[in-house]
Amino acid sequence: MDSIVKMIDKTLCISASYTSELFGVHRNTLAQWVKLGMPKAANGWYPLKECFDWVQNYRGTSDSEDGDEATPKTTAGKKLHYEAKLKEQQAEAAELKNAISKGEYIPREEVVSELQRFFTTLKRSMTGYSRRIAMEIAPFVDPDQVRVIEQSINDTTNAVLLQMSVRGVYSARKGKK
Numbered sequence: 366m367d368s369i370v371k372m373i374d375k376t377l378c379i380s381a382s383y384t385s386e387l388f389g390v391h392r393n394t395l396a397q398w399v400k401l402g403m404p405k406a407a408n409g410w411y412p413l414k415e416c417f418d419w420v421q422n423y424r425g426t427s428d429s430e431d432g433d434e435a436t437p438k439t440t441a442g443k444k445l446h447y448e449a450k451l452k453e454q455q456a457e458a459a460e461l462k463n464a465i466s467k468g469e470y471i472p473r474e475e476v477v478s479e480l481q482r483f484f485t486t487l488k489r490s491m492t493g494y495s496r497r498i499a500m501e502i503a504p505f506v507d508p509d510q511v512r513v514i515e516q517s518i519n520d521t522t523n524a525v526l527l528q529m530s531v532r533g534v535y536s537a538r539k540g541k542k
Contacts, residue, residue: 371410378410388420389449398423488526495519 369383385392399405404415499515
């Protein structure tokens with residue numbers, strides 16, 4: 366098994382594979398960084414502290430204008446910064462894809478279909494209960510009064526359904542005094 370740390374000339378060094386893992390870059394990027402001046406102790410070995418300091422300086426950041434995140438100063442640092450952001454977004458997309466494949470999310474079409482079916486049933490039920498109430502109070506109230514009550518319930522029900530379909534919330538109107 367390859368060692369990831371080694372002492373070279375009394376300096377703690379880390380392997381190229383661990384260095385690329387540590388900084389979150391490809392090994393080819395390390396070769397580019399060496400050309401740009403990153404310290405290298407030996408073939409495949411990098412001095413930990415010096416490399417860390419160099420990368421911090423290379424990726425040197427300044428406060429962004431919007432104040433919510435630091436952005437790199439150099440073009441190469443910006444490229445690295447946005448590559449890291451891209452990797453984060455790709456990881457999030459992969460997590461979402463995995464969650465979908467595990468059945469943690471329901472397809473949109475299925476949700477829409479179920480909601481349409483539910484609201485159709487709800488509307489039928491709500492528009493039918495005014496007739497049911499009228500039938501139950503008919504033996505106790507004058508027939509004209511039964512029709513007025515049934516119509517009032519029906520009008521209120523339709524107003525509720527219309528308001529919910531437009532705004533999603535029902536606000537009862539204040540009665541006239």
